[in-house]
Amino acid sequence: MFKLRARIIDLETGSLPIVTINESFAKKNDIHGMERVEISCDHAKIVAVVNISEKMLNEDEIGLFEETWKKLKIKEGEIVNVVPVGKPESTKYIRKKMDREELFDEEIKQIVKDIVDEKLTDVELVAFVSSAYMNGMTLAETTALTKYIVETGGKLNLKKKPILDKHCIGGVAGNRTTMVLVPIVASLGFTIPKTSSRSITSPAGTADTMEVLANVSFSIEELQDIVKKVGGCIVWGGAINLAAADDKLIKVRHPLSLDPEGMMLASIVAKKLAVGATHVIFDLPIGEEAKLKYIGEARHLEREFKSLTNNFGMKMDTVITDGSSPIGRGIGPLLEARDVLWLLRKDKKGPNDLKEKVTMLTGKLLELTGKYAPGTGKTIAEKQINNGAAYKKFMEIIEAQGGNPKIKPEDLIPGKYTLDYKAEKRGEITNMKNSVISKIARAAGCPATPEAGIYLYKNYGDNVKEGEKVFTVYAQSERNIDNVVKILKEMSPVTIE
Amino acid sequence: MFKLRARIIDLETGSLPIVTINESFAKKNDIHGMERVEISCDHAKIVAVVNISEKMLNEDEIGLFEETWKKLKIKEGEIVNVVPVGKPESTKYIRKKMDREELFDEEIKQIVKDIVDEKLTDVELVAFVSSAYMNGMTLAETTALTKYIVETGGKLNLKKKPILDKHCIGGVAGNRTTMVLVPIVASLGFTIPKTSSRSITSPAGTADTMEVLANVSFSIEELQDIVKKVGGCIVWGGAINLAAADDKLIKVRHPLSLDPEGMMLASIVAKKLAVGATHVIFDLPIGEEAKLKYIGEARHLEREFKSLTNNFGMKMDTVITDGSSPIGRGIGPLLEARDVLWLLRKDKKGPNDLKEKVTMLTGKLLELTGKYAPGTGKTIAEKQINNGAAYKKFMEIIEAQGGNPKIKPEDLIPGKYTLDYKAEKRGEITNMKNSVISKIARAAGCPATPEAGIYLYKNYGDNVKEGEKVFTVYAQSERNIDNVVKILKEMSPVTIE
Numbered sequence: 001m002f003k004l005r006a007r008i009i010d011l012e013t014g015s016l017p018i019v020t021i022n023e024s025f026a027k028k029n030d031i032h033g034m035e036r037v038e039i040s041c042d043h044a045k046i047v048a049v050v051n052i053s054e055k056m057l058n059e060d061e062i063g064l065f066e067e068t069w070k071k072l073k074i075k076e077g078e079i080v081n082v083v084p085v086g087k088p089e090s091t092k093y094i095r096k097k098m099d100r101e102e103l104f105d106e107e108i109k110q111i112v113k114d115i116v117d118e119k120l121t122d123v124e125l126v127a128f129v130s131s132a133y134m135n136g137m138t139l140a141e142t143t144a145l146t147k148y149i150v151e152t153g154g155k156l157n158l159k160k161k162p163i164l165d166k167h168c169i170g171g172v173a174g175n176r177t178t179m180v181l182v183p184i185v186a187s188l189g190f191t192i193p194k195t196s197s198r199s200i201t202s203p204a205g206t207a208d209t210m211e212v213l214a215n216v217s218f219s220i221e222e223l224q225d226i227v228k229k230v231g232g233c234i235v236w237g238g239a240i241n242l243a244a245a246d247d248k249l250i251k252v253r254h255p256l257s258l259d260p261e262g263m264m265l266a267s268i269v270a271k272k273l274a275v276g277a278t279h280v281i282f283d284l285p286i287g288e289e290a291k292l293k294y295i296g297e298a299r300h301l302e303r304e305f306k307s308l309t310n311n312f313g314m315k316m317d318t319v320i321t322d323g324s325s326p327i328g329r330g331i332g333p334l335l336e337a338r339d340v341l342w343l344l345r346k347d348k349k350g351p352n353d354l355k356e357k358v359t360m361l362t363g364k365l366l367e368l369t370g371k372y373a374p375g376t377g378k379t380i381a382e383k384q385i386n387n388g389a390a391y392k393k394f395m396e397i398i399e400a401q402g403g404n405p406k407i408k409p410e411d412l413i414p415g416k417y418t419l420d421y422k423a424e425k426r427g428e429i430t431n432m433k434n435s436v437i438s439k440i441a442r443a444a445g446c447p448a449t450p451e452a453g454i455y456l457y458k459n460y461g462d463n464v465k466e467g468e469k470v471f472t473v474y475a476q477s478e479r480n481i482d483n484v485v486k487i488l489k490e491m492s493p494v495t496i497e
Numbered sequence: 498m499f500k501l502r503a504r505i506i507d508l509e510t511g512s513l514p515i516v517t518i519n520e521s522f523a524k525k526n527d528i529h530g531m532e533r534v535e536i537s538c539d540h541a542k543i544v545a546v547v548n549i550s551e552k553m554l555n556e557d558e559i560g561l562f563e564e565t566w567k568k569l570k571i572k573e574g575e576i577v578n579v580v581p582v583g584k585p586e587s588t589k590y591i592r593k594k595m596d597r598e599e600l601f602d603e604e605i606k607q608i609v610k611d612i613v614d615e616k617l618t619d620v621e622l623v624a625f626v627s628s629a630y631m632n633g634m635t636l637a638e639t640t641a642l643t644k645y646i647v648e649t650g651g652k653l654n655l656k657k658k659p660i661l662d663k664h665c666i667g668g669v670a671g672n673r674t675t676m677v678l679v680p681i682v683a684s685l686g687f688t689i690p691k692t693s694s695r696s697i698t699s700p701a702g703t704a705d706t707m708e709v710l711a712n713v714s715f716s717i718e719e720l721q722d723i724v725k726k727v728g729g730c731i732v733w734g735g736a737i738n739l740a741a742a743d744d745k746l747i748k749v750r751h752p753l754s755l756d757p758e759g760m761m762l763a764s765i766v767a768k769k770l771a772v773g774a775t776h777v778i779f780d781l782p783i784g785e786e787a788k789l790k791y792i793g794e795a796r797h798l799e800r801e802f803k804s805l806t807n808n809f810g811m812k813m814d815t816v817i818t819d820g821s822s823p824i825g826r827g828i829g830p831l832l833e834a835r836d837v838l839w840l841l842r843k844d845k846k847g848p849n850d851l852k853e854k855v856t857m858l859t860g861k862l863l864e865l866t867g868k869y870a871p872g873t874g875k876t877i878a879e880k881q882i883n884n885g886a887a888y889k890k891f892m893e894i895i896e897a898q899g900g901n902p903k904i905k906p907e908d909l910i911p912g913k914y915t916l917d918y919k920a921e922k923r924g925e926i927t928n929m930k931n932s933v934i935s936k937i938a939r940a941a942g943c944p945a946t947p948e949a950g951i952y953l954y955k956n957y958g959d960n961v962k963e964g965e966k967v968f969t970v971y972a973q974s975e976r977n978i979d980n981v982v983k984i985l986k987e988m989s990p991v992t993i994e
Contacts, residue, residue: 028945034752056563066553095754098631126620127753130627134595255531256624257592448525 016118017048017071020063021082026052031084034121039064040081044072047085049121090114091124097131105144112148115245125252129260137262143311145262149270153243154220156193156275158227162369164192165277166361167268169301170202171290173437174328174456177283178206179234179340180358183394184384185365186232193227193275195237200254203441203453204333207236212337212412212450214403230396242274243267261304269308279315281365285323289434295320317368319361325432325460328354332446332453334412335474341409344391349409353459359385415444415451415474417481421488423464423496431495432460440493443483444475451476458494470494513615514545514568517560518579523549528581531618536561537578541569544582546618587611588621594628602641609645612742622749626757634759640808642759646767650740651717653690653772655724659866661689662774663858664765666798667699668787670934671825671953674780675703676731676837677855680891681881682862683729690724690772692734697751700938700950701830704733709834709909709947711900727893739771740764758801766805776812778862782820786931792817814865816858822929822957825851829943829950831909832971838906841888846906850956856882912941912948912971914978918985920961920993928992929957937990940980941972948973955991967991 019039021031031037033052038045039062048068057063062082064072074080093107103111111128114120120128137145164185166178178196185192196206196216207216217239218226226233241247246267253259272280282305284298285291292298302318309316328351330339343350363377372380384390399405437454445452456471458464471493475481516536518528528534530549535542536559545565554560559579561569571577590604600608608625611617617625634642661682663675675693682689693703693713704713714736715723723730738744743764750756769777779802781795782788789795799815806813825848827836840847860874869877881887896902934951942949953968955961972978
């Protein structure tokens, strides 16, 4: 054991606690970078990862980042005890997985526990993700991972059945089905506590779009109250931390763009289980630029979801949809929210492609509950829009989430700087690239600026005349419009033939 | 581009530059943790990895660690420009390797270049190491990795041929062959610029042991002068940074205990190429607790070394040796150095097992040059010890490395606190565990305290009487002796039958 003087570093590391020690002290005492030490004082102890500092610390000093000095409750200059400790047990199982052996249920449990307890370094987490990516995961492994992600996270406890849910694999611009599906389902008396994500690479996530109309960040308790009151919600999943282990895995998957299938499946199904979902519909869009490119990939994923959800007694159905071009007319948080309001208010500006898709999807989910005969769900869903029940329910949800239930589509004013994109020639639009549309919307300021985005007058399959407007770009600054112009010089969002 | 106010953080990160930015600023501007940004001011720019800080920074601030503010030459409060930038090209190739595709020569070149230029994060480096571990490396990949590790590192330029070298796979306590082999070889007029490692998990590395007698840290230029003058050297490889890329790979391999075979081969052969070696002997000890456990593993490695060195026109031979128990009598830097001096001075205390092994090894290396007929090398090596030429050369090397050429074995005084380990019964020593011997020597204070260690009176195969001394432990503090006692209560270093 060593006694070192604390040096307070006024920064947090955001993950596993880190301490910094002097290089020659480390060398003399055989402590290496990335190894673990237990730091203790009279009243507390903590395990931290060692960083080596060449010059900045004296040999008798230890640099403590915020997580460490706060937990130890110590001040600059106090003396702490430092003892090297071994690696957590789960590093052995990570190594086992790297050696292509299947992990037992208990071993995955230990890994998830150590992730949640912040005992694993990023380097070890990456090794785990890499091993799952390269060696794959068996159904038993994925099932265990799902189970322990749920067990170690928060849970919504609604004490009701059935609980309905929906998940979309994503990658399609403007695809705002959740904000229509949830009110329809809740208007029929079902419970649907929907959590959604924010945008990562798209112009808007469902949470970003809903945020234009209401709050989306709630605690688990607040969420339970909202759902008990109005039957449904549309909130940001990140705020309620339903799956802490999953968030930490995603943190290292993101910079490597690594998405091991087993982990993706576990991540999705765990979030459904955490809200208590009993009946779930999966939307699998396929298209050149969607996440799923070929029908075979969608069919494969469908089978995997079926096996995994079956292990948890969850009823599920999947819908394979066309993800080749944007859905709806608005792209960007405010413009997509306006589309949803128009649609639910039966305004003729409500986008028909979105209505078609969402009623089909909702219909399948309704049929899955067994309360409606096969083939009748879509009509039920349409009826709930047409009789105004879905609109009324949506306003109840907005009010329950602290928004203005009197909001009208015309209250939503898009960005004041605009740019019209016109057809260069006459013909039919044979391609509308999701990726370029997303790029333009992001250059215009999405998702940080909710008023930014694109409004499409034409879409895939439409005929255009030369000089006819295809879409308008909205932004809140001229600089954003300049950025859009630069992109349009380099790439074309539409093909006219 | 964003403009942020610099906040100086008086700590270095020791690797890729890191900057810290405010969480809500990051969210608004769609910058994620572990992504890269270019930071610039009037006179300099640098690429750094983003860390997200929840509370400690204002939205208009950026936290700069030492590497960053020093390179940018800026002070607290100055404004810097921040632009998100993409990942380096080599991340694509790392991903390709994870997808089980073979990498081209040019792709490995780019990876090594990006490693040396510190463009890759630890997370990306781990992904590369994991992929090599899990998917293996082809001979072409290993050859390319070796080539570019050498090209991007420093090189010894002795303008001479042949240049001899030796490598031992390791794992055997007390195995100090280098310090005998180098003087023999150099005394015959050959050039042998030997670089060695310090201890990582053993009681002493060759560099730690040589340091008892002379300096071991030199620049490349100093090393060239020493070798030109006396024909050989025994120095610490870490000080001359011959293979910068390799050091960075080892940094992430160590905490995971991951040793992908291709990377290990490349690492070893690159270090030989960096000193210009043309003839190399490989010592492959096998034993229950050595790095190689079975003869099959040694044979496999022998073939791999042969193929790889052949691609660089290097002549090589291997010797498979017994690594089941310690070699020599002293364990620990000072005690091992004393053994070597005794041996070269033809003192009867010189350990015979070390002499047998080293003359056999040296003989094979001498025969490899073609100057000596097969089967005659060992006799030549023995002659150089017996006629005092090797001892004389060793003193020349010690002097050239700034040590005292008049040093005698009796000047080397081991630790003043001792503990005798005695045989509990009469019989034959049928096992002497390297791992327990190493543990005891480290508990006694090795390698940080050179005077600490073990002196063996008996070894594997020897007969002992009840109560007879098997070994003495030396330490410089009573606390270290207490630690040894604790270990001896838990595990036994010898089996007597």
